[in-house]
Amino acid sequence: MTSIMTNAAAMAALQTLRTIDTNLETTQRRVSSGYRVETAADNAGYWSIATTMRSDNAALSTVADALGLGAATVDTAYTALDNVIDVMTQIKAKLVAASEPGVDKEKINEEMKQLKNQLVSSAQSASFSGENWLYNTNPAALGTKQVVSSFVRGADGSVEVTTLNFDTAESVLLDSFDASRGFLTKDIDADALMSTPTGTARNYFLLDISSTTPATGTEIEISMATTDDELSDMISVVEELLGQLTDAASTLGAITSRIEMQDSFVSNLMDVIDKGVGRLVDADMNEESTRLKALQTQQQLGIQALSIANTNAENILTLFK
Template structure:
């Protein structure tokens, strides 16, 4: 039936054209934003996952910064520790030289004094961001230092932060308030060999030696400073050499620990960087738009839109054909 009141063909063409225009708006939004799922209305499940993972990636970025800060602190401590080991080795060599008969011990002691000053300078300068893991002026022990190492999310959704801990009691070289807490300020006891089992052993008694003593000019009662004088005996020098060698061994262990932490931080930094990339890729697979597909779809919709407009135009011309029936 042909009617001038209701144009069914035009209504159908208009409905199709509206559908095409809506689809075109969606495609254009994807092309302009680059996202297939930009809001929760697009896909609530994927949008929720993507939002959570982007938040976790931001937290991982902060972890990466914290690891960089921690690495700088460890590198600073290791650098000063390594320099201190070199100085201790030099002190040990000077003490061995002092064992040579006829050598001027007072001149060697001047060199020892400067080497000790260098140790104090290296320890005090090993500061980064207000923290010094080799030198302590506080009445409290430095204790354990923590470096933020990772951000974790469990399968249940709970989150936690993991840290990499380092006990600085093994690396404090100088403690101004309590000399017993510093590796270079605490006393090192040297036990002399037994003269019964070793007839060539020295007859001097056991002694405790201090390389550095920052609280005063003299060593504590019953202790000796590692310093030379004209009347310093060979037995005392042997004791000093043993004490310095023990300190060198302790510092070597501390440096090895710092080196291991440096290696661990480097591995963790690489892992966090790779993890962030993997998360970005995973989120992209969920919400990113395929631009090749969207551009092809847009071209098809543009063609459909042109055809829809033509179809609507043809449908509207039907009423004009009715007028011709009434023409004379």
């Protein structure tokens, strides 16, 4: 039936054209944005996952910055500690040289004073962004320092920031409040270092920085009156300090290595998350460009079909002539 009131062919052509226009708009939006899922309306599930993972990636980026700061702090402490070990080695050599007969112990002591000043300078200079793990000027101990290492999201959606911990009791060289908390300011019993201790304590310390609670032993310094037994005790104490400082440097080195590994892991993890999000929401540009061309052709054909449908209705007028 042909009707001038209802043009079924035109309505069908118009409906088809509307569908084509809707699909064309969607495809053009994907081509221009590069996303298959750009808003929650496109795919609520994938959009929610992508949004959460992008947020986590931003947190991981902050973790990477924190790891860089932590690495710089640890590197600064390690560099200063390495220098301290070198200076301590020289002090040990001076004490051994002082054991030789006829040597001028006063001159050797003057050299040792300069080396001690270098120890203080190294410890005080080991500061990065206000953090100094070798020199404590606070009434309380420095305690455990933390370096942010990762951002973790649990299966239940809970989040947690994990840290690398370092006890500064293993690295403090100087303590201006309590000398016993610093490697170079604390007392060390030379008798306890002997293979057969006598039971009578002979305490020595290396540096006197006028701590509020000072060491009670004898400062390691020499004069012409220093005996061979005293020199032997001092050498034993310095050797013990060298061993403790070497252990501290090893610990810092291990933490540096761990931070480097974690930094590399976080960078790789961020890349993997980006790829995973991309698989969920990114548009396949080859596919979309092909679909765009097809829809543009369909649109032209839809317009042509609508025009034909309207023209057929106009042909009815010829029946009334």
